[in-house]
Amino acid sequence: MDTSVVLSMKGINMTFPGVKALSDVSFSLRKGEIHALMGENGAGKSTLIKVLTGVHSMDSGEIRVDGISHPVINHSPEEAQKVGISTVYQEVNLCPNISVAENIFIGRHPRNVFGAVRWGEMNRRAELALGRVGLESVDVTKSLGDYSVAIQQMVAIARAVDFNCKVLILDEPTSSLDDKEVDKLFEVMRRLKEKGVGIIFVTHFLEQVYEVCDAITVLRNGELVGRFDVKDLPRVQLVAKMLGHEFDDLASIRVPEYEKKAHTDAPEIVRAIGLTHDGTIKPFDLDIHKGEVIGLTGLLGSGRSELARTLYGADQPDSGELYFKSRRLKANEPINAMKAGMAFLPEDRKEESIIGDLSIRENLVIALQAKTGVFKLLPIATQNELADKYIKALSIKAPSPETPINQLSGGNQQKVIIGRWLITNPEFLILDEPTRGIDVGTKTEIQKLVLKLAGEGMTIMFISSEIDEMLRTVNRLCVLRDGMKVGELSNVDLDRPRVMAAIAGGKLL
């Protein structure tokens, strides 16, 4: 084994029921290298990492870690940690109801001679660990759940870093961070790199790969495409390798005629007057016209998701009035909003969207079934018909409609959720971060779908943390800051610098 290589995986094979998830994949990581693992959804990135950390067991293959003379087979993430492999997953996997410090030291509390936990020592060391990732302002004795997802993610990273790790795996760590936090994370990554830690970085953000990585390994359909040095692989080629075909330029998908459409004449579909949700959203007014794609943007914690949730009744508004198609809507519960003609795709796919053990079919029809009521069961033939139709229309990749949704990749899960709402035939569709943690190909598909639906007369609210994505899809953009709607930009004003300026602060022109 080359001494500079800290981790090598050879000939990894892994099968899920009916799907070959990895076939003969190899991967090697050098000391002090930041190595991007790229690929579309279902390419096998997550599976490879789960095999490495012992979440899944591989069918065959060999894993070697620097300093260990025999091949390593991990049976659990704990075992992986012992050999020096730590992971921060895409979704934060910590306990929100215990303190930040406890989360960092879970399972390895510092103890005194009597075995009692040394709280002071633990808190001090927790602060130290957080200091290393630049999170000095966090009170380590407070519950983790009191902090935003972004901070929780950073805590997870601090925890992983605190282990004396040789290999740090970051699985989509940046998808819930804002730009500043991403910069901070990169700083930490570079610091670790200097110490000789090998970092596997899984992300969908191309810019970030080029900013921070040294090497790229590309997977496609569970097979290895190749390992490349970042400097030898231009962006376009990387995308081409990931997709396996020529890059369908994202910039070209914007439909030109659509831009010129004026929506102010179209009938109003949503009107909010002074709608408030205490603690997250200050009173706001909003008019949305039929056929419009309205975007909500702002930094993390600016209240963009909360505003959408208040409209849908996912969070009960504390004051204000909401009119839907000129009729007063008391949206205290989602079902009221649904019956009026709204649909809502929430930000947190795992927690709030997918119903894990249920099949794709059941996940697709559940919203319509809830709308029609308990005594009007959709005949199984209708359910199958709908499932087949939407699996085809949204090109959901799955062995069968009866496959449990949690066996699908993130992008396919999201497509099912979109299908679930399209089946209810809504007039107003709210998409909160529909492309988060999803591969480039599916992102493009979703953006195209949004434009297509809008073209057919559906009104859409689109929320994304990627400004470029918003610019391509929306024709009006609401900017939020600190729970307040600070302004709107429409067609002509929609360019990146202006939006950035609006988000960052200062007055809108």
Added chain:
Amino acid sequence: MKKLHFKNIVRMQLFLPLFALCLMLLINVIITPSFFKVSIMNGVLYGYTIDIINRASELIILAVGMTLVVASSKGTDISVGAVSALSAAVCVRLLGSSYDAYAVPLAVAILAALGAGLLCGAFNGFLVAKLKIQPMVATLILFTAGRGIAQLISAREINGVMVPGQILYVRMEDYKRFGGFLPHVVIPTPVFIAIGFVLITWLLLNKTALSLYIKSVGINQKAGRLVGLNSTLIIFVCYMFCGVCSGLAGFISSSRIYSSDANNIGLNMELDAILAVALGGNSLGGGKFSIAGSVIGAITIQALTTGLYAMGVTADQLPVYKAIVVVLIVAIQSEEFKRWKSLYRIHKMAGKGVTE
């Protein structure tokens, strides 16, 4: 390989519970060779197997209710035994102990028993679904208080004073039929009641969207709410339903002994019911469920009980033997055991150098 793909998922789920039941029956027949012998005695069927399906009836009904409670609320209703006793007391008290006629029409008394169960279920459901109290704590209230209320209801006039805590008897012959036999029918009545009840439940779940709603709420309550499901109502309904199950089971039990025994009706049944759900391959963590699985689980437990009695184990030693068997069955079904099995397979394959 192809056959495996076509195998119905439901069948795969039911494979282990069925296997456990068959294993139990096999052991029984080895130890007691006359186990499957069925004869006709006094004009009705008689034998261990008949005894099993007869005695399992209440447990089946309770297990069905428990299944829905577990699936929707990720918790268990430990009051089912006590609520059975309470419902039995209501029924018997209303019927009175005259040799000539019932004090109220039989149908009224039965409905009152079911109604008492429903009320208890509604109480549990309110605590769990609305006040969000942990199911075990919420149902602990009726677990302890239920038998006390049953004692209060089981009051009889002695020397001009109403004394609670008595065993009340129903003297009418036809009351025994529900827990015994109908005229000219060789199969015990509880079996028919249980079959009918399971069928009605199955239709209720699968001819409406209830099954899908319960599964969704049990798996992901937040997502359920956002797709428009009222999880509070769904969980509440499940507890009410479980209450009705307890009422029905209590009624059958009281008919078996044509009396209400507040101390003994449904005693320890909550544990057997929970066990039946688990043996049926249902996760006690809520979500997906199989009514058929729970029914098989209930029969398995009764087969175990009856088998042990057949071997001459006394009632007070019974729990020990039961525990051993239960540990084995539950262990075989556990995720960890399945993982070990697959790891063993991998090691074996790696040893042979097979790469498939």
